[in-house]
Amino acid sequence: MSFPDAASVALRDSQLRRNLAKATGTIRAKRASVVGELPDWQELRSAGRALKDRSLVDLDAQLELLEERVSAAGGQVHWANEADEACSIVAGVARAHGVDEVVKVKSIATDEIKLNEALAAAGVQAVETDLAELIIQLGDDVQSHILVPAIHKNRAEIRDLFARSLDLPDLSDEPEALAEAARVHLRRKFLSARMGVSGANFAVAETGTVCVFESEGNGRMCTTLPEVLVTVMGVEKLVRSWQDMEVFLQLLPRSSTGERMNPYTSFWTGVRPGDGPQEFHLVLLDNGRTGVLADQVGRQALRCIRCSACLNVCPVYSRVGGHAYESVYPGPIGAILTPQLHGMSEGRSLPYASSLCGACYEVCPVEIDIPRVLVHLRGRVVDTEPAWKPEKAAMRAMYRAFASRRSFERAQRAARLGSRPLARRGRIPRLPWPLSGWTETRDLPEPPAETFRDWWRRERGEGRARDEKPVDGEIGGKRGPRDLGAAATPDAAAAPRATSQNGDARRAMLGRIRQALADRPAPVEVPREYRRRSERSRPEIVDLFAERAGEYRATVRRAAPQELRQALTELCRHRGARRLTVPADLPPQWRPDGVELVPDTGLLPNDLDTLDGALTGCALAIAETGTIVLDGGFAQGRRALTLVPDYHLCVVSEDSIADLVPEAVERLEAAVAEGRPLTFISGPSATSDIELNRVEGVHGPRTLHVVIAG
Ligand code: SF4
Known part of the structure; x- marks a missing residue:
């Protein structure tokens, strides 16, 4: 289903709209309060952006360093080009230990690769341990928000679900009672679990340290109590140095849960004898990320730290919710990430799921210019459409009209003549098909009787009007819009993904990263203008x-x-x-x-x-x-x-x-x-x-x- 169709369905659900309005409004206010108390928030954002860019410009070398450090600390590193490869690595570890149940921390990367389904097919049950994820799993439902995935469920629905699934017929719908029911149910699982599975918020290349931010303690349970831990991490989660965490420990909690610090953040490095899992596997996941990296405009989406701040301010998301995006990545970040991860073969309507108001950019802690990427991706969508598609035909006509002064003036004259029978009191309320969609929700101003150029000629004479020559790469230059799109459209995204097995996966992924960075992005300077020394007594x-x-x-x-x-x-x-x-x-x-x-x-x-x-x-x-x-x-x-x-x-x-x-x-x-x-x-x-x-x-x-x- 396209986004407009799915959004129409969502908009008819008034309960969902009420839940969304309450949730997004509450989180927005909390975030604004804790961000507002930091005098150096903008300096932290600038540093966060630079730190993520710095790790992306030599991602291949940083991943190799991470592998070396994790291995030196007793961990095992796996490279997975595709979702299936990552799933079979995790299933293989479970099989090797004779495990038929794993406890799992909330992780979007594992949702992206459909790990639970793959493990079930291999005879291993993955037990979701985050409260919201448990609600989703028991209800066979789909997440609708990055931070609060069950935002679309109210307490009565959760009570009914728990009463049915956990055999608790007398359960009340008080949040404390529901949380207690989950605690009791999951504690048995935690205490007997032999294998845990997690995602990662960050991994530090220079030390081989991996971390998880969370609130409930289920993350600590899963990464501490089992004998074996497997962490599946998108390759973009890398940062270079431990010092970089001084920025992200401030940016992520305040942008995400609207807290100064989330209740628990766990860092671990390989295996620590006598403390925590004695076997650690780190799965480095590509699954389309190198395709995103190859796009010079779109690669900034890889800076994302999954805080969900952009969802909560988005006027589109806050009305339709996450299901309409039909992706594990909803909201503005989903609109730029999902189509890119799939090489523009899926989620093609998502770049249009935005009013381009820019609110997402304003709040993004790593300054991802989401509106710019959305417009760029719209160009990529149009570029790959057949010539007869209305939008493509309209864009080509616009291109021709804007290509020279003469053709522009001809188009203006034609528009003036053509609009006369349609205009009513200076407005055009309805255009004929195929342009009727434009006027369905807005009027079009009637073209003026005299253009600026006509006025200029009348006042100053023909010879004074300048007719600047377009430069190469701009509209009307030697390269038209198709060429511009081609210049920014990554080969790696369009190319079929390489498949590889075991040792080949590493070589294949590193090769694609190097190909994606063939444009040699400039080295990044990190501005550290934020407060680093206390001035308090x-x-x-x-x-x-x-x-x-x-x-x-x-x-x-x-x-x-x-x-x-x-x-x-x-x-x-x-x-x-x-x-x-x-x-x-x-x-x-x-x-x-x-x-x-x-x-x-x-x-x-x-x-x-x-x-x-x-x-x-x-x-x-x-x-x-x-x-x-x-x-x-x-x-x-x-x-x-x-x-x-x-x-x-x-x-x-x-x-x-x-x-x-x-x-x-x-x-x-x-x-x-x-x-x-x-x-x-x-x-x-x-x-x-x-x-x-x-x-x-x-x-x-x-x-x-x-x-x-x-
Ligand atoms: S795009 Fe920015 S605001 Fe949105 S989830 Fe990612 S880091 Fe947060």
Whole structure:
């Protein structure tokens, strides 16, 4: 179905339109609020754009570097040219381990390649663990938004679905009850899962580090608890250096969920002995991306960090929703990505699914000029149509009319004469077929009786009118519109995709990347004009952290060194926590009274699940975002410790609080270089997947207590 037909169907669904209006309006307001509080947002956008462009201009070399670093850290890298290849790699890993069920993190790349269907055909069930994705999977439905895929479902529909599928006939439609039902259902899966599958938001070439941003804790569960982890990543997700993350850690959460930082961000590098999956596979996916890279105008779509900000401001998307795009990539980004990924053979009506108002460009955190790409793709669509198609015929007629002054004036005269019988009071309300579509929703002004050129000649005489010669490449130059289209239309997109197997896939993909970059894009300078050093005093930084962590509904207390034990004791008593797991190197002065401490000696997930909570320290905290960061260092233990139990009590040393994200990223550089996994935690786990009602606590700890010591 074309977009206009699918949109007509969607527009008749008034419930959908109400849901969309509420959801997009709410997320828009949240985003505007957190973006507005940063004085350097535009500088961050400029840097984000440059960083993504910088990684694309030598993508082949960066991918090779990523492969080398992941392999050196104990991971295995696979190259997949096509969706089928990627699916069979994942299925092969499952088969090799005798696994018939995998737990899966929300990932658009795996939806794009239809991984779940491929795994099912191979006898492996993929269990979606994000709440919205679970709703979609149980209802055999289709995602309608990048961030909140079940945005089109209301709570009553979700209640009915869960009651039926999870055998819970008495379930209420309160968001808390629905989230709890999902938690109970999925916890059994997490604790017994042997293999996890994820996508990736970014991968850092110089360190081989992969990361996932999320809110519910299901991402942490899937990437931490199973023995085997497979990550499927589009090749465009690459960034060059760890330092680049200081920009994206600010751009993505604020543009996406409208938060200063999303509840959880996990970074891992290959395999960490004793912590997390002991086998890691990274699947590098092309599936049309090298075709996009070959288009000099369209390649900027590969900068996309999938924040969905462009969807929420789009006047078209916010009325028709995601299903009308018939792609896993809806909205403005889908309109430029889907047709390009398919070499313009699918989604040809999508470049027209826009009013070209430019709102998407205004909000895009990596400055993708979506309107420009849309117009460019419209040109590619018209270029590939047969000559008799009305739009193509009209464009060719326009081309001829604009090719010289004489033909332009002839066309003006013809338009003036032809429009006379149609004009009513200076307007043309209705044009005859095939131009009638233009006047279906708008009037056309009647051509003036005298043109500017006629007036000029009358006033100044014939000899004064300039008749500039068109330059090569412009309209009327030596190359016409077809040639212009051809110059910007990539050979790689038009060419049949190379198929390859195993070792050949790597060579084939790298070859296509080099061919796509044959125009040798200029090296990119990264402007780092954003704030990188704090101007706040230490007391201000500590106050800000306490305030921001509290806003994320973490309970925050302060304690002088001699009061620390007492503060921890009181918090445990208040919580009713009697048995806590602790890392083996917990300092003695952190031991709360009256609490049994269970040192982590490799406790299994099921053992951790029986405990009341975990008590740890952290590597550092970030004031501006209210975030604590664990890097597996002193007094922190394994990732599973602060994930499986329902309560996390964390000691933050005052000295360890950084004000800004870039300062924190700089301090974490050594841990990343050593291959230590990082977990960024901002408040308890949370979901807003049910009518955008925020529910605290889904799969990670539902309660976070922070004690600032110092
Ligand atoms: S195009 Fe820009 S605004 Fe839209 S999802 Fe991608 S990064 Fe976000």
